[in-house]
Amino acid sequence: MRVNYTLSTKNLVSVAAEAAWAESMGYDSVSSNETAHDSFLPLALAATSTNRVTLETKVAIAFPRSPMTTAYLARDLQDLSKGRFRLGLGTQVKGHIERRFSTKWEAPGPRLREYVQSLRAIWDSWATGEKLDYQGKSYQFSLMTPFFDPGPSEYPPPEVFTAAVNAYNCQVAGEVSDGLMLHSLTSPEYVRQVVRPGLEKGAAKAGRDSSSLKITGGGFIITGPDRSSIRAAQADVRRRIAFYASTRTYHPVLEAHGFQEIGQQLHEMSLKGEWAEMGELVSDEMLDAFCVSGEYDEIADKFFGRYGGLLDEVSFTVHSQDPPEEAQMRKMVRRLQEL
Numbered sequence: 001m002r003v004n005y006t007l008s009t010k011n012l013v014s015v016a017a018e019a020a021w022a023e024s025m026g027y028d029s030v031s032s033n034e035t036a037h038d039s040f041l042p043l044a045l046a047a048t049s050t051n052r053v054t055l056e057t058k059v060a061i062a063f064p065r066s067p068m069t070t071a072y073l074a075r076d077l078q079d080l081s082k083g084r085f086r087l088g089l090g091t092q093v094k095g096h097i098e099r100r101f102s103t104k105w106e107a108p109g110p111r112l113r114e115y116v117q118s119l120r121a122i123w124d125s126w127a128t129g130e131k132l133d134y135q136g137k138s139y140q141f142s143l144m145t146p147f148f149d150p151g152p153s154e155y156p157p158p159e160v161f162t163a164a165v166n167a168y169n170c171q172v173a174g175e176v177s178d179g180l181m182l183h184s185l186t187s188p189e190y191v192r193q194v195v196r197p198g199l200e201k202g203a204a205k206a207g208r209d210s211s212s213l214k215i216t217g218g219g220f221i222i223t224g225p226d227r228s229s230i231r232a233a234q235a236d237v238r239r240r241i242a243f244y245a246s247t248r249t250y251h252p253v254l255e256a257h258g259f260q261e262i263g264q265q266l267h268e269m270s271l272k273g274e275w276a277e278m279g280e281l282v283s284d285e286m287l288d289a290f291c292v293s294g295e296y297d298e299i300a301d302k303f304f305g306r307y308g309g310l311l312d313e314v315s316f317t318v319h320s321q322d323p324p325e326e327a328q329m330r331k332m333v334r335r336l337q338e339l
Contacts, residue, residue: 002028002313003336007322008036019046023053026333031058040073059090059163064101071122074158093249109168111138116176123157139255167198174202182217185244190256191310208230216313220291225297229322242278246270255290300335
């Protein structure tokens with residue numbers, strides 16, 4: 001199982017050193033998310049201080065960016081990293097697209113399918129010199145003059161992974177993507193019931209082999225040197241679960257465990273701005289459903305016990321009050337890779 005490290009992008013000055021540290025810990029990939037910071041810029045810095053790890057956006061928000069803009073960004077990062085870049089794309093939810101990005105919201109699944117298809121058409125035009133001609137409902141591309149064409153790259157086009165929660169977007173990933181990135185709010189049960197069937201349905205529809213498509217993620221992981229440190233770290237994770245569970249887009253995940261009423265309560269609290277109190281609604285049962293907890297020397301095996309056979313890659317970001325020593329971190333990463 002490959003193991004991913006998520007960068008903390010609060011301070012861009014430290015990104016290069018942080019990425020180099022993650023590589024030294026044995027991680028297989030380093031990812032950059034898009035919450036309070038851009039997802040691409042940190043990876044440009046990480047590319048200058050690493051030599052082995054895959055560098056991935058996990059995820060870049062697709063719709064506020066034209067596929068053409070994303071195609072150039074991805075091409076430049078693929079070249080800069082010498083073929084180590086992976087493009088992870090997500091749709092975000094309607095409220096953010098319309099009110100945070102001031103971008104039009106329309107059928108996100110079909111639009112994401114076209115987004116990936118148009119990226120591949122653009123990259124193919126650059127690689128082959130053939131006329132660019134992609135005609136979809138949401139995106140149309142037909143102009144690529146020599147001045148704006150970077151020409152062929154010495155590296156293949158980046159892998160494209162798409163994030164998915166609902167069954168339809170899992171199907172889209174199976175149709176057009178190289179893999180699927182799970183949301184943090186997930187569970188083994190949801191992967192079995194919704195994610196994998198959707199991925200396989202999409203692959204069959206497109207005549208693709210679903211076994212060649214990767215699934216990466218794994219929900220929340222809490223670890224520490226002892227039980228008391230694990231309990232101390234749980235409060236923060238409860239708040240994060242409550243935050244995501246308050247968004248109705250993610251309620252299908254809750255429904256797989258019978259938590260839909262809690263989800264509605266959390267949504268109503270979010271509308272009132274009661275963010276600080278929301279974590280109190282996340283019960284031990286709910287925490288256990290979406291989180292794997294264990295001490296340093298057992299967390300890898302406990303994670304594999306829950307997700308073994310379901311995932312190809314794990315996002316192993318440690319939630320701990322007492323960060324492990326580097327030797328212990330290497331041991332945990334290595335054990336996950338062995339399983």
